Amino acid sequence: MALYAERGFENTTVAEIADRAGLTERTFFRHYADKREVLFAGSSHLQDLLETTVADAPADLAPIDAVARGVEAMAGVLQGRRDFARRRQAIIAASPELQERELTKLATLSAATAAVLRGRGVADPAASLAAEAGIAVFRVAFERWIADDEDRDATEVVRDSFDALKAVTAT
Amino acid sequence: MALYAERGFENTTVAEIADRAGLTERTFFRHYADKREVLFAGSSHLQDLLETTVADAPADLAPIDAVARGVEAMAGVLQGRRDFARRRQAIIAASPELQERELTKLATLSAATAAVLRGRGVADPAASLAAEAGIAVFRVAFERWIADDEDRDATEVVRDSFDALKAVTAT
DNA sequence: CGGACCATGTCAGTCACTGTCATCACCATA
DNA sequence: TATGGTGATGACAGTGACTGACATGGTCCG
Numbered sequence: 084m085a086l087y088a089e090r091g092f093e094n095t096t097v098a099e100i101a102d103r104a105g106l107t108e109r110t111f112f113r114h115y116a117d118k119r120e121v122l123f124a125g126s127s128h129l130q131d132l133l134e135t136t137v138a139d140a141p142a143d144l145a146p147i148d149a150v151a152r153g154v155e156a157m158a159g160v161l162q163g164r165r166d167f168a169r170r171r172q173a174i175i176a177a178s179p180e181l182q183e184r185e186l187t188k189l190a191t192l193s194a195a196t197a198a199v200l201r202g203r204g205v206a207d208p209a210a211s212l213a214a215e216a217g218i219a220v221f222r223v224a225f226e227r228w229i230a231d232d233e234d235r236d237a238t239e240v241v242r243d244s245f246d247a248l249k250a251v252t253a254t
Numbered sequence: 255m256a257l258y259a260e261r262g263f264e265n266t267t268v269a270e271i272a273d274r275a276g277l278t279e280r281t282f283f284r285h286y287a288d289k290r291e292v293l294f295a296g297s298s299h300l301q302d303l304l305e306t307t308v309a310d311a312p313a314d315l316a317p318i319d320a321v322a323r324g325v326e327a328m329a330g331v332l333q334g335r336r337d338f339a340r341r342r343q344a345i346i347a348a349s350p351e352l353q354e355r356e357l358t359k360l361a362t363l364s365a366a367t368a369a370v371l372r373g374r375g376v377a378d379p380a381a382s383l384a385a386e387a388g389i390a391v392f393r394v395a396f397e398r399w400i401a402d403d404e405d406r407d408a409t410e411v412v413r414d415s416f417d418a419l420k421a422v423t424a425t
Numbered sequence: 426c427g428g429a430c431c432a433t434g435t436c437a438g439t440c441a442c443t444g445t446c447a448t449c450a451c452c453a454t455a
Numbered sequence: 456t457a458t459g460g461t462g463a464t465g466a467c468a469g470t471g472a473c474t475g476a477c478a479t480g481g482t483c484c485g
Contacts, residue, residue: 097441107465112442147422179358186357187350208394208415213422215390223382244379251384252423254316267471278434283473
């Protein structure tokens with residue numbers, strides 16, 4: 084992350100990263116599938132949390148609300164690491180390749196959530212839509228949370244954003 | 255597309271594509287930013303349609319419904335090219351790299367839509383959320399349309415999917 | 426006819442990523 | 456202690472996507 088921040092993602096070679104870490108280029112690729120993955124190593128942890136939270140939500144909760152619980156849980160983890168999240172996001176925002184990878188990570192979250200919902204007995208397309216919508220809320224809320232001047236509580240921003248979604252889709 | 259379908263995206267080199275087209279590799283890269291873009295050349299046309307349709311929707315229409323009009327318009331263009339869409343989608347489904355690129359194309363659609371909504375006087379986060387939700391519906395509807403056994407009307411599938419979204423987000 | 430321009434070809438170079446083999450530390454078991 | 460298995464790392468060579476620089480040829484315009 085230091086190197087990416089200094090000279091930008093595209094101007095950083097894997098050889099340089101490996102050097103800085105005291106490793107070989109080859110070894111780098113044994114730990115990370117590609118140059119982008121370094122920035123997304125922690126995302127599987129978030130996904131686990133999301134999945135288990137949605138799975139463990141009260142059975143009588145509406146699908147979208149179960150997803151909301153999961154997204155709030157992710158926000159809870161992020162809370163307190165806003166500086167880190169900001170620096171990381173600045174790096175991603177500066178590189179189309181990294182944005183692309185972030186989108187696939189979010190899509191993975193969505194797919195996993197949809198699968199859990201189906202496990203809760205939610206049929207398609209409701210499951211897919213609730214998951215997609217929930218992840219969309221996460222994305223929007225995350226951006227707002229990072230951009231906000233005063234340090235609002237992340238879960239609170241998520242809750243507000245879910246309310247905004249409901250308002251927007253209620254015609 | 256022929257080559258990608260035959261031997262798969264990853265097993266096709268740009269040299270081969272250029273050969274088949276009677277061009278140089280260098281010339282290929284002057285027409286397409288990268289190997290993936292070939293499959294997404296037509297997407298800017300769809301984006302134009304989406305943007306103008308949302309922009310020209312009746313002013314009193316709720317944001318999500320304006321977006322629905324735009325997505326329906328896209329479906330109208332796709333209608334009648336289901337075979338092509340299917341073949342293309344099969345190729346994309348077989349390659350993570352192509353899926354990644356498709357996600358960024360969809361994200362671009364979403365961002366453009368949000369911008370148009372803001373132009374209609376919709377504030378954030380409502381604009382972003384309506385756009386994201388609308389594109390999510392598009393994605394889900396598109397998949398259903400392609401997977402469906404009998405050849406349902408694409409715009410009809412889109413409309414159904416928007417209804418499903420509203421049902422899902424109505425607590 | 427001369428020149429601006431645009432598309433294409435040619436060539437050399439960088440860099441992400443991969444397959445293969447060797448080395449080495451650690452650990453278990455005879 | 457010796458032996459062998461395992462897992463992480465290094466060394467090295469190779470492929471292929473993509474880029475920059477320069478040359479060439481065609482077309483249009485004065």
